[in-house]
Amino acid sequence: MCSMACIHLFLTLLLCAAVSEGKQEFAVNVNSDGTYNVVVQGDVWLKSAPTFFRVDGQVFSSADGSLKLVKNTQSSGVDVIGQWEANSFLYQAGSSQIEASFVQYTPDPSIFTYNNPAIPFMLFKQRYINGANNTASNSTAFTISGFPGFLIQESTIPLGYLSYGGLMFGFKGLMAGQWGPSSFKINDGIEGGPLTIFDRVKTANTLIISPANRFMSSSIWRQNSSTGGDNVYWGTMGGVEDVPVGVESSFILFCGNQGINKAMVSWGQILKQWHGRTEQYVKSDFTLNYLAYGTDNGAYYCYRPEEGKNYQDTVLDIKSYMVQIGVPIRYMQYDVTWYTDVHPGVVTWSSPPGIFPNGPQWLYNKTELPVFGYNPFWSSNTTYATANGGKYEFVIDGPKALPLEERFWTDLLAEAREWGLFVYEQDYLGTEFEAINKLLTDIDLGRQWLTQMGNGAAKNGLTIQYCMSLPRHMLQSLEIPVVTQARVSHDNRPNTDNWKIGVSSIFALSLGIAPYKDNFWTTSVQPGNGYNLSEPHTSLNAVVATLSTGPVGISDMIGGTNKTLIMKSVNADGLILKPSRPATAIDNRIRRMAWSDFEGPDGEVWSTYSDFGGDNKYGIILAADLQGSYTMTPCMAGYQGFPNSMVFPANNPNKIQPLTDPQPLTMSGCTMTDFCLFYVSPVLTVNGEQVLIQGELDKWVPMSPQRVTDINIADDITISLTGAAHETVSFWFNADGKSSPVTCTLGAGGLATLSFTAGSCRGV
Ligand SMILES: *[C@@H]1O[C@H](CO)[C@@H](O)[C@H](O)[C@H]1NC(C)=O
Numbered sequence: 001m002c003s004m005a006c007i008h009l010f011l012t013l014l015l016c017a018a019v020s021e022g023k024q025e026f027a028v029n030v031n032s033d034g035t036y037n038v039v040v041q042g043d044v045w046l047k048s049a050p051t052f053f054r055v056d057g058q059v060f061s062s063a064d065g066s067l068k069l070v071k072n073t074q075s076s077g078v079d080v081i082g083q084w085e086a087n088s089f090l091y092q093a094g095s096s097q098i099e100a101s102f103v104q105y106t107p108d109p110s111i112f113t114y115n116n117p118a119i120p121f122m123l124f125k126q127r128y129i130n131g132a133n134n135t136a137s138n139s140t141a142f143t144i145s146g147f148p149g150f151l152i153q154e155s156t157i158p159l160g161y162l163s164y165g166g167l168m169f170g171f172k173g174l175m176a177g178q179w180g181p182s183s184f185k186i187n188d189g190i191e192g193g194p195l196t197i198f199d200r201v202k203t204a205n206t207l208i209i210s211p212a213n214r215f216m217s218s219s220i221w222r223q224n225s226s227t228g229g230d231n232v233y234w235g236t237m238g239g240v241e242d243v244p245v246g247v248e249s250s251f252i253l254f255c256g257n258q259g260i261n262k263a264m265v266s267w268g269q270i271l272k273q274w275h276g277r278t279e280q281y282v283k284s285d286f287t288l289n290y291l292a293y294g295t296d297n298g299a300y301y302c303y304r305p306e307e308g309k310n311y312q313d314t315v316l317d318i319k320s321y322m323v324q325i326g327v328p329i330r331y332m333q334y335d336v337t338w339y340t341d342v343h344p345g346v347v348t349w350s351s352p353p354g355i356f357p358n359g360p361q362w363l364y365n366k367t368e369l370p371v372f373g374y375n376p377f378w379s380s381n382t383t384y385a386t387a388n389g390g391k392y393e394f395v396i397d398g399p400k401a402l403p404l405e406e407r408f409w410t411d412l413l414a415e416a417r418e419w420g421l422f423v424y425e426q427d428y429l430g431t432e433f434e435a436i437n438k439l440l441t442d443i444d445l446g447r448q449w450l451t452q453m454g455n456g457a458a459k460n461g462l463t464i465q466y467c468m469s470l471p472r473h474m475l476q477s478l479e480i481p482v483v484t485q486a487r488v489s490h491d492n493r494p495n496t497d498n499w500k501i502g503v504s505s506i507f508a509l510s511l512g513i514a515p516y517k518d519n520f521w522t523t524s525v526q527p528g529n530g531y532n533l534s535e536p537h538t539s540l541n542a543v544v545a546t547l548s549t550g551p552v553g554i555s556d557m558i559g560g561t562n563k564t565l566i567m568k569s570v571n572a573d574g575l576i577l578k579p580s581r582p583a584t585a586i587d588n589r590i591r592r593m594a595w596s597d598f599e600g601p602d603g604e605v606w607s608t609y610s611d612f613g614g615d616n617k618y619g620i621i622l623a624a625d626l627q628g629s630y631t632m633t634p635c636m637a638g639y640q641g642f643p644n645s646m647v648f649p650a651n652n653p654n655k656i657q658p659l660t661d662p663q664p665l666t667m668s669g670c671t672m673t674d675f676c677l678f679y680v681s682p683v684l685t686v687n688g689e690q691v692l693i694q695g696e697l698d699k700w701v702p703m704s705p706q707r708v709t710d711i712n713i714a715d716d717i718t719i720s721l722t723g724a725a726h727e728t729v730s731f732w733f734n735a736d737g738k739s740s741p742v743t744c745t746l747g748a749g750g751l752a753t754l755s756f757t758a759g760s761c762r763g764v
Pocket residue numbers: 095096130131132133
């Protein structure tokens with residue numbers, strides 16, 4: 001538990017969940033005139049901005065009285081989230097009647113995995129009772145409605161913010177800083193995403209505001225003095241021309257009291273519950289479980305086959321090389337290599353004759369490797385469109401096109417299964433959204449596009465990866481559970497910081513999407529590469545990919561794979577040995593981004609863990625590109641509720657030390673080349689001896705649920721292991737301060753039971 005003791009001892013380090021001082025945790029106080037404010041533990045955090053709706057070519061606002069309050073009503077009920085009470089204000093805006101409701105929820109505690117109390121939250125609902133015409137704003141960056149909206153003012157207590165925005169799951173336009181009119185800058189409009197506001201002193205309270213439905217048509221707008229004042233609004237995106245009768249757009253305001261990571265996860269749990277997003281597709285996705293070979297931008301064989309050979313022979317040579325060195329790649333990602341040039345868009349989704357001369361099915365038969373297939377956007381010349389003599393309706397807009405029928409996806413993907421497609425990768429999602437004008441003006445088309453694609457994939461037993469997505473696409477995937485994974489950083493050109501996914505992974509984790517860092521090289525120098533670059537941080541890329549829980553894919557030249565390195569990520573079958581959840585940046589990293597003088601790490605410090613139930617929780621801490629040193633308690637790592645544990649560096653299992661709030665971990669000298677990796681194990685007592693289970697220390701994740709299937713602690717410690725037939729596993733324990741391995745050979749069935757006291761293992 002993160003107790004009072006931690007607060008008292010480390011008040012200056014500003015750690016963990018603050019204790020409630022008997023004040024109400026969180027409230028939205030609504031006045032009879034429809035104004036409101038947000039109070040967190042007795043402090044007013046936010047005050048309402050005027051409510052507005054744009055209708056009949058005009059703005060109707062409560063600021064100048066043009067928005068007329070008709071009546072105020074109360075109602076209540078119960079739904080899949082829990083009990084709610086609504087306070088609704090009916091407005092007349094020109095010829096439209098629009099209801100703005102404050103819906104206070106008391107969620108069912110079973111929704112939350114963290115032992116959060118059922119924290120009440122607020123939903124802001126805009127309901128267009130008779131629809132609205134001529135609503136478009138003069139910029140797609142604005143919104144046509146503003147509810148909720150808040151004044152951007154200096155606050156009485158210091159507040160910071162984190163705003164996801166832009167391409168790659170909100171990675172590219174990520175902003176953090178201080179709340180206030182001169183410092184609050186975000187990527188808003190079409191690029192905008194969830195906004196997180198947190199306090200500096202208590203370091204526990206976190207507000208998250210985002211759309212709760214109609215994700216593709218909802219935006220955040222940071223209004224400024226040139227457009228009417230410093231306000232931040234949520235509403236329907238600025239380009240929408242009319243709103244059909246009965247449309248209801250909701251925005252959630254969630255307040256967590258256990259820090260930023262945990263608030264994001266709880267916020268995501270509410271949204272997942274609402275939209276029925278299940279994790280079954282993520283869990284069973286082959287490509288999230290096995291090692292890949294990739295040809296994406298940054299890969300050695302992106303845009304270039306082997307010298308003097310075609311792509312087909314290059315693929316066959318890659319496969320032979322992997323077999324020869326014994327690296328168990330289990331599928332191939334075919335990227336732009338498929339096309340001669342993607343930039344005008346895809347005409348027919350197949351490779352031109354010169355690429356795979358015998359056809360993709362022949363190649364699939366030959367390699368027996370499933371395919372992860374890439375697709376950018378459709379050309380106006382696409383042969384599938386009725387306008388070009390094809391069978392399916394498309395919208396054609398300039399050089400690009402957008403399919404309008406689910407049948408199209410069902411047929412396209414059914415055909416692709418014949419050549420081994422397992423996962424469909426949709427790239428350029430943001431570009432497509434902003435290029436097809438109808439996606440910006442029609443309130444329903446964006447959702448229709450993505451749900452049709454998702455249904456087509458689901459019917460064919462396929463899953464989807466999103467790439468170059470905006471936050472709205474990712475939020476939309478709450479309704480499309482076959483979207484299992486998404487890129488969370490820019491492309492992996494060698495020697496770039498594409499590995500810095502700790503903050504974007506929080507957003508992915510909260511939605512239940514596996515974050516993908518892109519493929520990487522396993523040796524530094526790969527002569528003849530198209531980038532004229534080398535990769536000095538091969539190990540860092542490998543550990544980040546493995547801790548992400550997303551795909552792990554290598555993209556080396558033939559002859560350039562470091563088997564020792566890549567085998568740290570997987571078992572002998574190529575099964576990824578990953579933790580229970582993605583590694584994410586610790587809260588104090590984000591606070592340090594917001595306040596440069598905050599005592600958080602000046603660099604990347606992330607944490608994750610493997611959870612085997614009960615007290616069997618094994619932590620992993622990664623620090624890299626860290627200036628100076630940083631001291632962290634288990635609370636700060638997000639390990640509230642973990643048992644009494646010890647920590648040791650990955651490269652020295654004998655160097656154990658307690659990890660408790662009074663005995664924190666100090667990290668220093670953590671660079672990109674020599675990053676710091678620590679493992680955390682519960683302290684066990686077996687026959688009077690202090691024992692730590694340290695696990696398989698030649699892997700990045702020594703205690704992975706993909707390897708360890710059961711842990712039984714009594715007079716002995718018995719561990720059930722799984723893996724490839726006859727695979728050897730070197731499994732470490734620390735007994736009374738001294739570490740040593742038990743070597744275990746799995747049986748023909750790929751199973752074994754290991755006994756700590758006997759120091760032996762029985763394979764089955
Ligand atoms: C919107 O326009 C349609 C078609 O002209 C009309 O039938 C409808 O009444 C209008 N709605 C409102 C709210 O003005």
